[in-house]
Structure formats: C-alpha cells, structure tokens
Amino acid sequence: MQIIIIGAGVIGSAIARELSRYDVDILLIEKEPDVADGTSKANSGIIHAGYNADAETLKGRMNVKSNPAYDKLCKDLKVPFKRNGSLVVGFTEEDLKELKKKKANGEENGIEGLEIIGQTELFEKEPNINRDAKYALYAPTAGIISPYELTIGYADNAVRNGAEVLLDTKVTDLIIDNDQIKGVYTDRGEYKADLVINAAGLFSDKIAAMAGDQFEIHPRKGEYHLFDKVHGDIINHTLFPMPTETSKGILVLPTVHGNLLIGPNANRIDDKDDVSTTSEGLEEVFEGAHHLIPSIPEKGVITSFSGLRASLASEDFHIDFSRQTKGLINLIGIQSPGLSSAPGIANKVIEMVQQFSQTNNHAFHQTDDFQETNPEYPHYHHYEENDKVEKWQEVVEQDKNYGEIICRCEHVSRGEIIDAINRPVPARTVDAIKRRTRASSGRCQAGFCGPRILEILSKHLKIDPLEVTKRGKDSRILKARSKEIILEDDNKVGDH
C-alpha cells in the first residue's frame, strides 16, 4: 500500500513514524525546506497534563491518552523532555472555584497527582511569583519538550525505517478518479498513492477542499519572547494564568533547554503566512507575564517570534475519513493541545489505516525489522554538568570536529553541525541547523557563528555560499560576490 502524508509538522511526522512500523510505502511531503517549519516550530513546547479539555472532546481524550507516552517516546527518539509540572495560578475566591472545577475535570479524565495548593506551598515552589497569588492547581505530569526536535526525531525515525521525505515540495492538487484518491500533484511532479493523509496544519482546509470537503481554518497568532538562559531559573514550573474562552492565557515557563519563555497572546488573523510580530503584541506578552512573575526583566530577550494555531470554529480536532473522496484521511484543527496529543493522534490514524486496508484489501502488517530508537548524536549541551567535560573529551577523541566550537553562545561544535547535515532528514538551511544543534540560537543570534555555519553548509552540501539560505526559497544570506555589484553597475561609485 502506498501512503502519502501531506505536511511534515509534528502530526504528519508522528504518523509517518508510526506507519513505518508497517510494511507500507510512505511518502511524507512538505512544502517548506525543513520538517517542523510551521506551527510545530513556534509554540509553547508543553506536554499538557490534560485537565483543560472535556473528556467529551476529541482533543481532551487525545491529550490524556498521549501524555504518559512521552517518557519512552523521547527516550527512543533522543528528544529532550522534562516533566517539570504545571501550575494554574489563581488570585481570587472565584479563581479557586474554577481551579477546583478543573481539578475535578482532570480527575474525571483520569489524570493523576492533581492538587490544589495554597499560598505557602505556591511560594515555596515558585519564589518569584506575584505575591498576590493565592492558589494554584498543580499538575505534576505536565512537561516541557522541544517541539521541533520531537518532529525531527519522529521524521528521522520514519526515514530510518524506510519512509521517504520530500521537502520543498508543495501539493498543488489531489489526483482523484471516480471519487477515489489516486495520488497527488505537486510542483515537482505526480506521486501515486492508495491513501492520502492530510496533516497540512494551517492549510489542511485547502487540501480537504481539493477532495470536496468543506472546512475553514481560522489562524490564531500567538507571539512569544524567548530569554537568555541566565533568566531560565527565575521559575521552575510551567505557569498558567486563569484561562479565557479561547486561550490558556499568557504563560511563563522554562524551556527544556533552560531558557525562559513567555507568551502567547492570541489574535485571529487572515494571512496563514503571517508570522510577524507586532509592537502591541510583544507589549501584551510582557504585561501578561508580569502578572504572574513581576520580576521578569525587560532586557534579556534573545528572540521574539510568533506561531499560528490552526483552529476550527468547533475548537476541537477533526480526525476522520473524507466524506467526499475515498482514500483520504483529514486531520484538521489540530491546534493546542496538538503537540501533547501527537502520539495518540498517530495511533488513532494507524487504526483508521488498518480499517481502510481491510475494506480495500490492502496488506497492512508490522515489519519485523522496525528500529524503534534513534541513535544518540553527541550534543555537548545534553550532558549533565558534573561530568560534561570528561564525556566530551571522549567524543573529541573519536572525532576532532567535536573539539571545534562554532557557536560560542550555545557551545555547539563543528561535529554537531556536520551531523545535522548528515541526519536522515538532513539540515539544508541555517534555520534547520539551528533546530538540530542550537547553533545560532543564543544571545548573539548568529553574529559570530553565522559566517562559520554558512561555510560548513556550503562545504558539506557542495553548494556555492551564495546559495545558502536561512530557510529556503529566496531567503539567501548573501547577495553577491565582492566587487560583483560594481561590475554590474560601475557608475554607482565612480561619480565621487
């Protein structure tokens, strides 16, 4: 059976990986130059405990089911993950009532360890929290993860197990014959398929429309500030304010890499490519975060970014076969807690594929040579502080490239960057290198290492430095060779 998955975000990549346990041909198609290049790279990076959504909603069920899977999954895929616990912070008696409701809701969903804590314990857990905070709902099972590394880990593992990934390839239409999917048209040619899985995130409504299914994704934009690691220990848990109708509010959390992250706000927008930040939005994020932690510094921001959520009017996930066309599974409206639900969603899709294979007489058997784990690539920042240096010495003895630090701020070596270029889903852009190694994600934001990373990419991809891009297409870093512009137009300088 030939299966095409459209969209290599965390959902598409998770599905590809779980499908790669079976004896099927998998093609994962992504329009961007890297996996995780949309919503999956720009979100809070939280694995929610799952007390928010009702057990009646699909997203509620998926979240609760998926949360416990993360320990083994991240160990297998070599993705940094930490159960740091979350706190929903209340200030009033009204808030306390809401927190109790949430707790009851969570317990109904089967979440363990939920606890309402009072001020003393809250201050103990979070010494820097607003002194007016009185209560909190503590969820010890909530965690933090690097969402793009999870996506890359999934996609790498899928490729390791035989899946194929096509980057920089845009699906332009579905090939449909007699209401039956036959494949996809892309800007790089046609690809045949018995089954197509639409995991196109923000654009999943457009793909569905190609099959005659009517959905409308309303993008919701959230802006964030990421702080220097020196501010990472200002908090310990993921802190939520009391949520509103449409959003969980502006959070304050440590990232799994030790930075401090604040955001998101939530604004409806029309343009699905608009991931710009605004001065009002960035201000709003600061205000929201100060409400929880008043001492968050105005300085110390390393980068500000925004991500879009692919929300449906129903505010729930839609995961179902197409009503109009056979052989299409639509995953639409996978917004928060989509990341937290990825393993469960992938399993649900596997069940659907099973069902599809039975009705259509396709073979669908597990292979016996599935490699569940990814190899550990050496990363200096992955080692524990106490014996980091000794461990790294062993790595350098194997390969001197690990002894040459390219990114000063994050201590990333040449060896790690070369690995990123040679991974199953290879890094081909500066941003792709950043997501796999953290090189250039530090306080100088590529000021020092930018030229070095460019040189390594150029050398190992065997392309001209002028062809190296930040994130594909027209995002080239350099514009011309020295003196080239003068030769193009020698009047420009000569007139003085």
Place this chain on the structure above:
Amino acid sequence: MIVIGAGPAGIAAALEAEKNGLNDIVILERDKYIGGILPQCIHNGFGLEYFGEELTGPEYAYEFIKDLNSSNIEVLTETMVLDVNDKKEITALNKEKGVIKVKGETIVLAMGCRERTRENIKIPGDRPSGILSAGTAQRYTNIEGYMPGKEVVILGSGDIGLIMARRMRLEGADVKAVLEIMPFSSGLVRNKVQCLDDFDIPLKLQHTITRVEGKERLKRVKVAQVDEDFNPIEGTEEWIGCDTLLLSVGLIPENELTKAMGLDLHPVTGGTYVNENRETNIEGVYAAGNVLHVHDLVDWVSEEAEIAGRAAADYLNNKLEKRENKIKITPGENVTYTVPQTIEYTFQDKKFIKVFMRVTKPMEDVKVKFIYENQEVVSYPKKIVMPGEMVTANLPAALIKNDMDEIKVSIEKKVGENDGEK
C-alpha cells in the same frame, strides 16, 4: 598568567606582563586567528594615539603580533574557554588537544564584546534573511569576500555602522540611509564626516525602525521619527525598500565567563568592577579592553590592557602595596561611568591615574573636574565632549591625600559661560 582572548587587549596585556618579568604566559583564543576584530577592520584610523600614525586595523594588529611572535608567549587558537571559576581554574576545549584544564596564578579577562541584536532593541515584524549586525556584515565583506546585500539601510550610527555605510557604498551597494534614534551620532565625529558626508549618505537623527517586512528576504523597513522619549511620532512613518538591514545599535561586553567566576557586573558598563590596576574583585584577576567597557579607540584598549598586564606581573612579583584607604571614584554631573571605579594600591612610581569616562549628553566648553568633599581637586578644560567619544583625565598622584575616600568626577560648564551646553 592565562589570558582569555587574543584580541588587541589580550595581546597587549600578555606582552606587557612579559616585559615586566613574567615568563609563563598563555593566551587562549577561540577563533582561528588572533587579533580579534582588527583583521576585518580594513579601514584606517587606528593607532593615532598609540603609535602617532594612522594605520588600518590589520596593520595595527600586526604591530603587536610581530612582538608576540618574537616573545615566549604561548598562543592556543581554536580554544574555547568553557568555564573559569574563582580559584582561577580554567576549562577549555581545543580542537587538537580536546579538553584542557589549567590553573592560572593570575588571569586576564580579554574576551571583548558582541553586538546588540534586533531583539535587544525589539524591532517587530517578519523574520527574513538580510537582517544582520554591522560587524557580521563587515566580516562577510572584508574577510569572506561576499556582499550581504545590495540595497542597505543601517540602524544606529555607532562607529561600525558608519564604517559599514561607506564600505557597502564602495562595494557598489545603494546605502539608503543611516538612522539614529538619538539627536546626535553615537560614533566618532571623523567617522560621520568621512563615511557619510563624503558619500552623500543621509543620516536621519531621531529616527528609528518600527517594523520590518519580507517573508523570505527583507523587502522593506518602516521608518519613523521619534519624540524626546524615543516614541515614534504618528504621521512621520515611511517605508524604505531594502534587501538588507545592518544593525549598529551598540556593543555588549562578553562577560558570561566573568559571571561564572561570581563577579558582579556594573549596570552601565556591562563589565565588571575594577580598581586602577584593572583588577577585579578577585585578587589577581584582571579585565581589560571591551570586556570591561566598550572603547571607541583600540589605542585605549591597548593602553588599558598594558595597565592590567603590568599589574598582573607586579602582583605575582609581590611588587604591589595596598593603600590604607580604598578611594572610590564616582560619576558626577554628565558622567555616566568611570573606569576605574576604585583606587586600591599605593602609587609607587606612578605620576597619575588616568580615568576613563563617558558623558551622557554632548556639551561644549566644559571642564572635567575631580571633586573631593565639594572641593575641586583638579580640573581640565575641554572644548567639546560627546557620548560617542570616551573622555579621559589624569588624577595626579601628588594631589591624592591619604584620608580621601571618595572622589567625584563631573563635567561642568566653564564658569562665566552660560551657554556652554548645546
């Protein structure tokens, strides 16, 4: 002695320490080559103070590297210091040797500085390629041999921004404007004249960028005039089309290692606190150059590093003698900071202490005045002071009394002239 950083500060400190009797000196340098940022500064203007002649950056560096090559100082390049603690133990990583652990009897911190980024000044908008610091653009242009763009806007009139405006123009790029949020250029006056005026590149004072646009490559920036509180004035916004935005919005001393040693940083300089020997609050640990405070002339970096290098040698040779009273040097009127912040040793053969300072606002016809208990100790007239140009003044040893505990430095209008401030 271990020196961290083989830029102009580190090299000068090491050479001076050797000259003063130290014979076991090693410099650890993270880059492939030594000289710090000087090799990419191919313009002239270096050395007027130190050598009395105008040199380019590489020439200035070479003068020191020549001496280094004929010295017994060991230099380890491609060596990244990962950690240093208050016991002067250093962990570094070298490509060939792997992890290196060394303990210094004295350490000179000479890690230099880094450039402020777009995020440090919070410019909202898209995140395309084509936005980079002026120094990175300088490296691409002068070392790598590539042009980062063809239509350029420069934000910030710091020296690197001004130098790069001219450099990009000479390479054939269309430099559309240099924008400065302050009402005055933050670079050296000579750079403003030689880099902008001579090339008809407009300098827009009290202007900033409020938004950048471009999904893949930068397409345009939104420019607005600002009021006295630096807020954009409505109705003054205009879009400027460009493929490149260079940022020259300030430098930040690279003090991550300094902090790891447990040293506090000065809120204004971003460097650690030092006494007149450029010694930090850990005895035998010195800091010099841009890691201590950002200089506008490399000449003064060299001079400052020599103070540290000599002091480090004297320290190990037990030649130093502490004063009975520590003297604090504090900033007064129109002085944002001073280096040093304290005087802790006896003067011995020193005739004076040279105090480096920066001003908050430009002033004309002033005097730089040292004050003890509201009484003038000594003062020096100056025609003009600018925030972009470091001010120095000597505090003569002969005028320092043993019971003095705090000396204030002020920059005041000359008496009898009531329109000195402009």
